[in-house]
Amino acid sequence: MPSVCFYFEVHQPYRLKPYGALQVGQDHEYFDSKLNGQVFRKVADKCYLPANESMLRLIERTDGRFRISYAVTGVAIEQMKQYAPEVMNSFVRLAKTGAVEFIAETYYHSLAALYDKDEYKAQIDLEVDLIRSEFGQTPRVFRNTELIYDDEIGQFISDLGFDAILIEGADDILDWRSPNFVYRVPGRETRLLTKNYRLSDDIAFRFSNRAWAEFPLTADKFAKWVHQHSGAGDVINLFMDYETFGEHQWRETGIFDFLEHLPDLLFTHPHWDILTPGQVIERYPALGDLSFHRTVSWADEARDISAWRGNAMQQRALAEIYALGTDVKRRNNSHLLALWRRLQTSDHFYYMATKSASDAEVHDYFSPYEGPYDAFIHYMNVLKDLNLSVLGPLEKRIPA
């Protein structure tokens, strides 16, 4: 009996304000709270509130046979409480349906996995605690920032005791294998659920693309594509940004109608059902080990980490923020620690990407700045001020 597994990522960064060189030493407020509030409320109205309503309705209508999973970053939950508490309430209602599973990730949606493993663990612990306190669930399944994954990360997450990890079903890694089975971290019991990127991206990226041969995508058509996999797979993993519903794909595209009809159409085939990641690994055995010879993510054409550290600016910015870790922690100041961690959010580095063609369009879409150079300048000025105004005074007190 094959299954469909939905997972949605909910994240909003703390965007930096345009921070010029002349502000260094003067201005210690780094984030654009006006913009962040505006963006959050806009996305709440266009996506979070109506999409949560749809999900609740679908769960009720199907008596909980429609099931979904979310990862909601800590920084998204903080902003939710601050800017749109009604969104927080609706997520809590979803959590109570019993048909919704919450997935763990890093609280700050950071790249700590690649730079600082202690910090990485600390941010995962923070997120797990948050999910537990806000939604009353203890996550068993993990997804790393932007599905960044390799064998080393797999071992690390396995050591932390998670039962499964969500990853990108990259062609070169899967090779001859299908993404529609459960795999295993080599030598471990930890399961790997691989995103079916063709079917996922049909919804997330291509849904409203009039140049696409399959446009318009109806729920009926999509359900048929899923059903074509009958007998040739255990689970179709549909992983995407939650903002797909109403924000990346506007309401006018018909995305909410699509969502409304999809579950019933999936259920028209008597063999198919819908499970959460935790249920998937209970039901389906792992087919074998899946080893990663490179670091994979779900971003850009390259499906690698070049979206965040593909150029010299990104590498410098990342190296500098993580180099501050020791200093920051020595200070033993929770505000400073949170500030440093907010600066680790991967979006800051994503805005600095200098990619071409279609990748650039996606980066530009998300960026609040005029381009990668401004993003880098603002970020480095903030670090300069942090060093000068906050960490500097500490240095003076430490004898050479």
Place this chain on the structure above:
Amino acid sequence: MLGWEYPPHISGGLGTACQGLTTALASRGIEIDFLLPRLYGEEDAPHMHLLGASGSEAIERVPVKTWQSQESPLQEAIANEPSLSTDPILTAAAQASEGAASARIRTIQVPAMLKPYLDPSAYLELLAAGGFDEAAVARLAHELPGPPHRQPEHAHLLGDDLWEWSTEPTTEAHYGHDLFAEVARYAAAATRRVRGRKYDIVHAHDWMTFPASIEIAARANAPLITHVHSLEYDRAAEGADREIVAVERQGLERAKRVIAVSYYTRSLINRVHGTSLDKISVVHNGVYTRATVEAYTQQRKSTGPVVLFLGRVTFQKGPEYFVQAAARVLQHVPNAKFVMAGSGDMLPRMKAMVESLGIEDAFRFPGFVRGADLERTFSTADVYVMPSVSEPFGIAPLEAMSYDRPVIVSKQSGVSEVLRNALKVDFWDVDKMASQIVALLELPELRRVIVDLAREEIRHIHWDAAAEKLIPIYQSVSAA
């Protein structure tokens, strides 16, 4: 035109220059037969079959599709922003580079073991490595004459004996046993390939094509233009190969006009070869050779980083915003130097403003600069700023970019709509302008990423300017 390299196999600056220039010239109505040496074994065989097929009559004509398939940044900009299509400068430039060009370039490929900037020992290595396959050599055996032996001097290449051995089939297939023999053999083969064709101008790029071009020009009774991208002296300085220098000199002497890629190269040609400066025109390449820029950078006197304004010092160019930004930059980068190059009615006021701000020690006003001074000024700047209040297009930032300088342009300029890899600022936002200058001075990664991407970005745009300078030179030498 005797050039180098053929897309997609572009290996270096000289090939890029030939490609850019040829395409830009063709789009302005110049018909070009583009002769180039082809190394065997590096490219698709079908070309070579054609070539080897029918002896001396074979002239291969390949429409240069790949050169046209790339849209220029101008066309792209117009496609993305329809309002730009009413900009006369942009549309003229974009239209010029469209269509017609492909019909006007024919490539004629001549097998030869030559690539740009070989030296005698590198040639022997290439030969020994067998940069060609055996089958190709076998085909060659029946089609191309081999040189008898390397001759002790090059002058004989111009004589009729050259023609004799170029038409005389030989059973021995081989490349020249040393570099000079190969250059001579190439000259003979190339000459044979274009026998009987009429040319208004023969235009040759760098020394290895000079013997061939001298011969072809003489036979076509056409004026010769030799184009110097770099001299043997540039490449090897005191260790220059005397024979290469001799070939260079011969090309320069036989040329009706010499084209240098910079004023720097022009004066070097004059010093090394004694060629009269009057005979040498400067046509800047789309992209500067790093060597040229570095040569100037070494002459640099000032210690601090240098920020450049270059243009007329008039209201329209926004010089006062540059001065105001400078005052702010100096609070963060106290050793920064500012150069305001140019003249204009606002110059006295700018000097007074600098004095009243108390930053005259950080400022230089060299006045209007041209020629070698212009090159030096661009090469020794760390940042170029164009704070224009209103600028229909603005070519100067492109020029600065061609020296690998990062640029800041006002959003009130046409060029800011075309460029992706430049920092942009409202001319009145002097705080942000200062912040961008500080960032460019303090963050080498920012400079590096901008410069690397900008170099690619401006390649097409700038070749159009080079072609515009070259066409009057063509007209003057063919009319004379």
